[in-house]
Amino acid sequence: MPSFSHFFETLVSNKGLFIDAMLLTLKLTAVSILFGIIIGLFFALLKISRSKILSFISDAYVYLVRGTPLIVQIFILYFGISGIFLIPDFWAAALALAFHNGAYIAEIFRGTIQSIDKGQMEAGRSLGMSKGLAMRRIILPQAFRRALPPLGNQFIIGLKDSSLAAFISMNELFNVATTLGSNNFDEMTYLLIVAVYYLVLVALLTIIVRLFENRLAVSDR
Amino acid sequence: MTTREMIKIENLNKSFGDLHVLKNINLEVFESDVVCLIGASGSGKSTLLRCLNFLEKKDNGNIIIEGEEITRSTHDINEIRQKVGMVFQHFNLFPHMTVLENIIEAPVHVKKVSKQEAIEEAKVLLSKVGLGDKADVYPSKLSGGQKQRVAIARALAMKPDIMLFDEPTSALDPELVGEVLATMKELAEDGMTMVVVTHEMGFAREVADWIIYMNDGMIIEKGHPEEFFENPKEERTREFLSTTQLK
Numbered sequence: 001m002p003s004f005s006h007f008f009e010t011l012v013s014n015k016g017l018f019i020d021a022m023l024l025t026l027k028l029t030a031v032s033i034l035f036g037i038i039i040g041l042f043f044a045l046l047k048i049s050r051s052k053i054l055s056f057i058s059d060a061y062v063y064l065v066r067g068t069p070l071i072v073q074i075f076i077l078y079f080g081i082s083g084i085f086l087i088p089d090f091w092a093a094a095l096a097l098a099f100h101n102g103a104y105i106a107e108i109f110r111g112t113i114q115s116i117d118k119g120q121m122e123a124g125r126s127l128g129m130s131k132g133l134a135m136r137r138i139i140l141p142q143a144f145r146r147a148l149p150p151l152g153n154q155f156i157i158g159l160k161d162s163s164l165a166a167f168i169s170m171n172e173l174f175n176v177a178t179t180l181g182s183n184n185f186d187e188m189t190y191l192l193i194v195a196v197y198y199l200v201l202v203a204l205l206t207i208i209v210r211l212f213e214n215r216l217a218v219s220d221r
Numbered sequence: 222m223t224t225r226e227m228i229k230i231e232n233l234n235k236s237f238g239d240l241h242v243l244k245n246i247n248l249e250v251f252e253s254d255v256v257c258l259i260g261a262s263g264s265g266k267s268t269l270l271r272c273l274n275f276l277e278k279k280d281n282g283n284i285i286i287e288g289e290e291i292t293r294s295t296h297d298i299n300e301i302r303q304k305v306g307m308v309f310q311h312f313n314l315f316p317h318m319t320v321l322e323n324i325i326e327a328p329v330h331v332k333k334v335s336k337q338e339a340i341e342e343a344k345v346l347l348s349k350v351g352l353g354d355k356a357d358v359y360p361s362k363l364s365g366g367q368k369q370r371v372a373i374a375r376a377l378a379m380k381p382d383i384m385l386f387d388e389p390t391s392a393l394d395p396e397l398v399g400e401v402l403a404t405m406k407e408l409a410e411d412g413m414t415m416v417v418v419t420h421e422m423g424f425a426r427e428v429a430d431w432i433i434y435m436n437d438g439m440i441i442e443k444g445h446p447e448e449f450f451e452n453p454k455e456e457r458t459r460e461f462l463s464t465t466q467l468k
């Protein structure tokens with residue numbers, strides 16, 4: 001184990017490199033979560049639609065994502081996408097992660113949408129709302145609020161999973177840590193540093209999600 | 222006296238799987254009538270009401286609203302529902318919206334009334350149901366009786382011609398029943414056409430123009446409250462009435 005003073009000196013002297021890497025990690029995470037939410041909502045709505053085919057498509061997507069390792073998905077999508085389109089590495093990585101997060105987020109939304117009392121939809125319909133309008137105005141806002149705690153959890157998982165983008169040469173946190181570590185023959189110090197970065201990011205994310213929850217919980221108080 | 226026929230049901234049947242819940246129902250409701258539906262649990266009262274609002278699909282029979290036979294292929298059900306308000310046993314207020322937002326939601330987003338106008342009308346409705354001071358409160362802060370009065374105001378905000386009530390007081394603590402019934406009574410006095418499923422015999426007797434007794438998916442007896450309660454014609458009605466304490 002490195003001494004604390006060595007650890008601390010290395011932490012400080014490399015902070016520029018790590019902060020750049022952290023920004024890339026954050027960008028990857030933010031984009032993959034944002035697109036993951038859109039993909040997830042889309043597949044959740046397919047799943048609960050009355051069409052058997054659409055519901056099956058959603059099941060198949062979730063099964064594919066849950067049934068294969070993330071690193072395999074990243075490689076397949078990375079080589080797949082960059083084989084067809086010329087697309088920056090960042091976007092290949094972000095979309096692969098989004099595709100992955102989307103399946104878990106779809107399951108979260110499906111669960112919370114179905115957990116909303118069916119009297120809510122009926123009340124909306126009885127006022128003359130179309131199914132789509134009632135979904136948008138009545139069901140989804142409530143389902144989204146209920147989804148926040150599990151979504152927060154998924155954000156944290158997504159943040160940590162973004163480290164796998166190192167394997168398609170994204171200079172995000174994990175990649176920078178392992179590269180610097182091996183260049184300096186000092187892997188452990190850099191791994192501990194990167195662990196601290198992740199811990200801080202997760203703590204910040206947790207606080208942000210908590211703040212969001214409190215804001216949206218205003219009607220329950 | 223007006224005699225406009227608001228609702229007419231002809232030979233309505235409805236089954237859930239093998240369970241035949243509504244058996245050849247025939248019913249007419251005229252303008253400003255208050256019709257109370259009574260009957261034992263499971264007799265099909267809610268199902269009948271829900272068919273009237275197309276929340277359940279009938280198997281066969283005709284539903285005629287304000288003279289027009291309504292089917293899903295000939296009419297936009299969403300437009301029909303604007304004419305037929307519904308109040309539920311469990312209120313079904315939108316918990317993520319304030320009382321005022323609950324009330325203006327459908328006028329603004331369905332009828333496309335301006336927000337300004339909807340708010341003004343909502344405030345009038347709220348004071349009418351005695352909750353003028355609760356506009357900005359969330360439903361979770363209200364008592365059951367207050368919630369139900371908001372639900373009534375919310376339905377009225379669409380300016381329906383007909384109001385359906387499915388056991389509006391059954392989920393309330395006894396001391397809160399009176400305030401909701403009083404609101405409904407006022408509505409009846411204003412001339413609203415109402416179909417009310419209820420176990421409140423006192424209310425039925427006092428406010429209803431017609432009482433309908435349902436049993437096992439059939440309408441057994443229909444009568445004005447006086448004769449219905451004093452002189453029920455059918456044996457089954459008598460049996461049912463003897464099981465409910467009359468006050």
Ligand SMILES: Nc1ncnc2c1ncn2[C@@H]1O[C@H](COP(=O)(O)OP(=O)(O)OP(=O)(O)O)[C@@H](O)[C@H]1O
Nearest residue numbers: 237240242260261262263264265266267268269388
């Ligand atoms: N969605 C449904 N699926 C299957 N059966 C149903 C459904 N809704 C109602 N039923 C059945 O239909 C019958 C009539 O139900 P309904 O709710 O209309 O009775 P009710 O007269 O309103 O009773 P209560 O006084 O308990 O509210 C019952 O046997 C009920 O179990």
Ligand SMILES: [Mg+2]
Nearest residue numbers: 266267268388
């Ligand atoms: Mg019922």
